[in-house]
Amino acid sequence: MKIRAKLHGLMSGAALGLIVTAGVTAPTAVAAQSAGPGDITVPAMAMDRALDMIGRQSGENVNFDPDAVKGLKSQPVRNARSAKQAIERAIKGSGLSVVPAVQGGLVVVNDIVVTARRDEAETSVLVRQATTSDRNGLGLRNQPRNTQVITAKTIEEQQALNITDILRNAGGVSALGNSPNSGASYTIRGFAASGLVNGLTSSSQYGVSAGADQPVANIERVEVLKGPDALLAGFGNLGGNINVVTKKPSAEERLAVSFDTGSFGLVRGVIDANNAITADNKLSARVIASAQTMDHNYGGYTGDKNWLFAPTLRYKDRLTDIVVGASINEGTSGIGAYTLFDNKTRQIIDRDPSVPIYAANQGIKIDTKRFYFDATRQIVSGVELVVRGLHDQTLLTTRAANTGYSRAGVLVADTQGSQQDGSANSLDAFLRIKTHIGDGLKASFNVGYNYSDGSAAQRSGLVYNRAVLSSLAATAPLTVIPWSPFGKVQIQTTGKQEGVYGQALIEFWKIKILGGVRKNWFNTTSQTFFAGPSAVLSQNKDGVSPSGGIIFDATDTLSIFANYARGETATFTAAKDGSILPNVITNNKEAGVKVDLFGKRATINASYFDIQQDNIILRNPADPTDLFPGPGQRGRGIDLNIAGQLLPGWAVLASFTRTKYALLSTNALQTVVANQPRDAYSVYSTYRTRIAEGVSGGVSGGLYGRSSSYANLLGQYVVPASRQIDTNAFLSVSGFDFNIGIRNIFNRRNYGSTSIFTYVPVSEPRGVRFSISKRLF
Known part of the structure; x- marks a missing residue:
């Protein structure tokens, strides 16, 4: 009997998945003539009959899983203005929910069954x-x-x-x-x-x-x-x-494995196991583990080596959703390939990027232990309590040479190494209240408390060494650096933030209005240990950050929106008279449109934004001790992106941003905004189709690029524009998924944006990656 019940549950879940995906199911007939606004009235009755009647009166395609509504009785519905509103009233308190179907109409599902699906x-x-x-x-x-x-x-x-x-x-x-x-x-x-x-x-x-x-x-x-x-x-x-x-568990029974290999000796494996661990599907678990190694990276430096172990538990029923998880990982990566600008010609030094500069054993190691939870509980209908927490420990170890020019103009590499040991704790708790104020007005409020604290201890290597580099050419001899052990902590900093906030969302007619404000308190302490421990410097600041937005649904597929937000960063620098300078402020304004395409299978977002920074610290050229606040930086531009399925089997993810950056205060040391290209764009498109019985395949292409950018604050060095084209081919057969990709197929020499002319990242050359994955069950 248990096996039969489990089989029945699996079949019901599979059927429901088809309902939601295809948007078609059986027991609903639609009247040829629908009711007008405010005319949907259905007395209390068996749930399946009520949903059927709502569909008939509204003319909407209403679908449901018969097993999900079996034995349930509906709430009475009077003068509902839409099918969705009528269904929400009918299913209130039943453990059911209503969601839009992909191909139009509405689907009524059981909240618990929803956990059988992975996140979209x-x-x-x-x-x-x-x-x-x-x-x-x-x-x-x-x-x-x-x-x-x-x-x-x-x-x-x-x-x-x-x-x-x-x-x-x-x-x-x-x-x-x-x-x-x-x-x-x-x-x-x-x-x-x-x-x-x-x-x-x-x-x-x-x-x-x-x-x-x-x-x-x-x-x-x-x-x-x-x-x-x-x-x-x-x-x-x-x-x-x-x-x-991060990924969450579901009630889906699933064990998947994948393997990757590719250029530079890449080998990577991933195991993803997920299942319900109680018969009622309320408690589920997921474990993800991965390991990766490389002989060396494309710059010839230390190869990437990392591992991950991430277990997660989830409890979900009609009123509660709790996720508890951990992510423990350790990774070592070589520094990225790079070059420099020639300080005389101000041109990029053209060199073989696959050969390391000075030494091959330069890299970065990051060890992270992260524990988190996310809990949502419905207290009464329309009132939810949400609490989230995170504890994070990170150890960042850098073993790399700082390459640049000495005061005499000689090319040198300084080696010492550094280490940052930090931790953070975060908590966010709020009440979310949703209510109807009459038939035409909905309101949602949340009030909450946010807390975080963190610390960072910085160490340096005990031995400092400067080496003169005769050349950056590929033939220059390489050195194996004997890295110095780290000394005692030199700088210790801590910080704490507390905030209380409130938000209100009002929905009426075709309009949603959102407004919020947060009061924030910030404390920081610092202490140095270069010549014995200094006095602990403790400083406090507070600030207010308002925000607001509006969205107007002009049609079922077109919305117009606008927003305003104020950002704030604490400043603890003292002016000449001893007073503390005001916080750095940004004001962000944005307006745009959102458009649904192809039966809401794709969405376009397009907006114009204007963000301005004020109260940056300026220095009087005639008196270096005279510091004062002034206008900082402004960026205005357009932001366009599209995501979704344009035609059956054809999906697109694309973005384009054009920004005009300007400094509002200039001086002898800073005249332009560095590290920011005017244009950045990406287009990724895939096409998949059925090839034969049990066999499907497809191809994808990606274009990624950006315009030129300044590499220093005076605009003397310019990083040229870059663009890269990738391509992939997919094949699924007998439960195996194969993916072979070629990155930077035309092997272009691309340089990344930077803010210092002595470090110009060099993007990856042409490379190949091959992936194979299999869902075992």
């Missing part, structure tokens, strides 16, 4: 669901801002190996791989972003330069949040943020 980001290039970056539960399509999402499906198809690979799909983002000084870093719309994990602050916010470090095997999606998001993250991140969302 793992199976599609288009994401519509609400995310950790929004506290109102709005889907991305309904948020009044331009947010770009890069899904696990895209990451897998593109064979991305790190966060820098992933972010080349993102418009307005300038990403920099491992440099001689730090791990991955990136800017959004011209301002540095430290990165979030599941919507929470990690140790990168508190001085550890590791970016949003997270192995790709455990990434469900990467959300590129454009504009200041102080309501979410507090101080800092003035141009936007990168939110890495």
